[in-house]
Amino acid sequence: MGGAGGCGVKVEAMSARAPRLSGLEPRACDQFDARGWSNQYTWAVNRVLLGIRGMERSEQAEKVMMALRRVDGVASIRPGDTGQLEVEYDPYKLTVMDLIRTVREQGFLAGML
Numbered sequence: 001m002g003g004a005g006g007c008g009v010k011v012e013a014m015s016a017r018a019p020r021l022s023g024l025e026p027r028a029c030d031q032f033d034a035r036g037w038s039n040q041y042t043w044a045v046n047r048v049l050l051g052i053r054g055m056e057r058s059e060q061a062e063k064v065m066m067a068l069r070r071v072d073g074v075a076s077i078r079p080g081d082t083g084q085l086e087v088e089y090d091p092y093k094l095t096v097m098d099l100i101r102t103v104r105e106q107g108f109l110a111g112m113l
Contacts, residue, residue: 045075046091050099052111055083060108067106068099084113 045091056063064085065077073093078086087099098113 020049041066044090044092045088047086047088048096048099049080049111049113050087050101050103051111052083052085061085064106064108067102071098071102074099105112 014081052064055064061079065079068074068077068085071089071094073090075088075090077088080086089099100110100112
């Protein structure tokens with residue numbers, strides 16, 4: 001059961017309260033569909049703070065952020081304190097363990113803070 005949203009987005013109702021939207025990046029437009037649901041699916045984005053051991057220089061942080069940006073489902077990445085990254089991701093596509101695995105593949109130890 002779906003319909004077209006205001007930005008050409010397909011709206012798939014998962015429940016009466018939380019429709020799932022496809023074909024749209026988070027916060028891409030401020031339109032509403034015919035039912036009044038926002039096309040900004042902020043409820044479908046989770047945020048996690050990752051602690052990354054050994055990521056102390058800006059080149060190292062950039063290497064890890066580039067790897068995370070390539071992962072389908074990562075919405076945004078913001079550097080925190082030294083050795084920390086705040087990652088927003090789609091929980092329907094990824095888990096925190098997927099993010100940690102990506103960081104570890106770059107040669108760093110990582111965990112959720």
